Amino acid sequence: MKSQYIKEIFKSFVNEDKQKFLEYANAIISDEKKLNHQLFANELKDIIENTDKVNVVHDPDYNKYYKRNIPIPRDNEKGFPLLELKEYELNWDDLIVNEDISYHLHSIEKGFWNKEILKTYGIKPKQKILFFGVPGTGKTLTAKILSNVLGFPLVYVRFDAIVSSYLGETATNLKKIFEFIEKGQWVVLLDEFDVVGKQRDDQYEHGEIKRVVNNFMQLLDNFDGESLIIAATNHEQLLDPGLWRRFDDIIHFELPDEKEREKLFRFYFKPIKKGKLDNTRLAAMSTGLSAADISQVVSESIRQMIIENKTDISIELITSVIDMFLKRKKLEPNKI
Numbered sequence: 001m002k003s004q005y006i007k008e009i010f011k012s013f014v015n016e017d018k019q020k021f022l023e024y025a026n027a028i029i030s031d032e033k034k035l036n037h038q039l040f041a042n043e044l045k046d047i048i049e050n051t052d053k054v055n056v057v058h059d060p061d062y063n064k065y066y067k068r069n070i071p072i073p074r075d076n077e078k079g080f081p082l083l084e085l086k087e088y089e090l091n092w093d094d095l096i097v098n099e100d101i102s103y104h105l106h107s108i109e110k111g112f113w114n115k116e117i118l119k120t121y122g123i124k125p126k127q128k129i130l131f132f133g134v135p136g137t138g139k140t141l142t143a144k145i146l147s148n149v150l151g152f153p154l155v156y157v158r159f160d161a162i163v164s165s166y167l168g169e170t171a172t173n174l175k176k177i178f179e180f181i182e183k184g185q186w187v188v189l190l191d192e193f194d195v196v197g198k199q200r201d202d203q204y205e206h207g208e209i210k211r212v213v214n215n216f217m218q219l220l221d222n223f224d225g226e227s228l229i230i231a232a233t234n235h236e237q238l239l240d241p242g243l244w245r246r247f248d249d250i251i252h253f254e255l256p257d258e259k260e261r262e263k264l265f266r267f268y269f270k271p272i273k274k275g276k277l278d279n280t281r282l283a284a285m286s287t288g289l290s291a292a293d294i295s296q297v298v299s300e301s302i303r304q305m306i307i308e309n310k311t312d313i314s315i316e317l318i319t320s321v322i323d324m325f326l327k328r329k330k331l332e333p334n335k336i
């Protein structure tokens with residue numbers, strides 16, 4: 001395949017120039033025929049004959065293929081990338097949440113699988129979701145899992161970086177992000193979303209932030225893409241009430257209860273096969289710890305086992321690590 005053709009095909013994709021795309025695609029097909037690669041040429045022809053597929057990206061593999069070649073939008077002034085593209089190998093088994101949340105999340109996923117049927121009723125899957133809840137409860141993790149199970153790469157947007165680094169540029173930056181999102185099918189995570197409420201004290205910034213919020217709400221309302229947009233925050237009380245109404249679904253991530261903590265200990269201790277750990281006891285003594293804390297308690301216990309040259313983890317060792325984490329939690333500054 002001529003490298004010039006490949007370059008032109010990529011350019012036509014970026015410029016959304018369907019005509020150019022077809023021109024070069026046909027040139028490649030005829031070249032392949034000349035090389036006697038009949039089968040390959042026919043396969044390519046079959047793909048482009050259904051040109052509808054060329055307009056909007058539906059196929060997750062297609063997304064993966066182009067992922068690294070799509071120019072990432074950047075901030076005009078400082079040139080930093082406005083988003084990151086990521087992929088994960090995470091599944092629902094990696095998330096321990098209560099049944100209510102689990103049901104909600106699975107129904108979001110199923111909405112996408114039933115997109116075509118929903119369409120016949122004039123309905124779309126739920127595409128704009130707000131995750132809120134205390135740190136370390138699985139908001140970011142869930143976005144990563146949804147990205148993997150749906151097969152849509154994750155577009156990660158550090159919302160606070162976009163907004164606070166250069167307030168005046170925010171509207172342009174948000175517009176660029178939404179333009180990018182609409183070109184493909186992604187799980188878009190707008191992380192640290194609460195920044196829109198954080199800087200209310202400053203009079204000048206207050207007006208600016210208000211404009212940013214209004215601008216964002218407009219973009220969200222007008223969004224007509226194929227992606228799943230997730231906004232995540234742990235300061236939901238700072239969000240503008242108008243914003244809440246914009247979401248198709250709102251999911252509250254809570255600290256794990258005793259039953260969930262037991263599952264978390266079992267899950268994170270899985271790599272340690274030696275000895276039997278009393279996970280019920282561990283769950284009972286760890287009230288107030290988040291899922292992220294429990295995963296850290298486990299790592300810390302394993303680390304201590306290794307550096308102390310032990311072959312097993314004792315319940316006393318884990319108890320002391322849990323105590324350390326509980327004490328540390330009490331000292332945590334209030335982030336608001």
Ligand SMILES: Nc1ncnc2c1ncn2[C@@H]1O[C@H](COP(=O)(O)OP(=O)(O)OP(=O)(O)O)[C@@H](O)[C@H]1O
Nearest residue numbers: 094095096134135136137138139140141234291292
């Ligand atoms: N519900 C959960 N089940 C299993 N593991 C979890 C869960 N929640 C968090 N973890 C573990 O803790 C790590 C950090 O969690 P995550 O980043 O999803 O928290 P978060 O809710 O986004 O927190 P923050 O509000 O600080 O952004 C995860 O990568 C995972 O290892």
Ligand SMILES: [Mg+2]
Nearest residue numbers: 139140191232
């Ligand atoms: Mg997070």
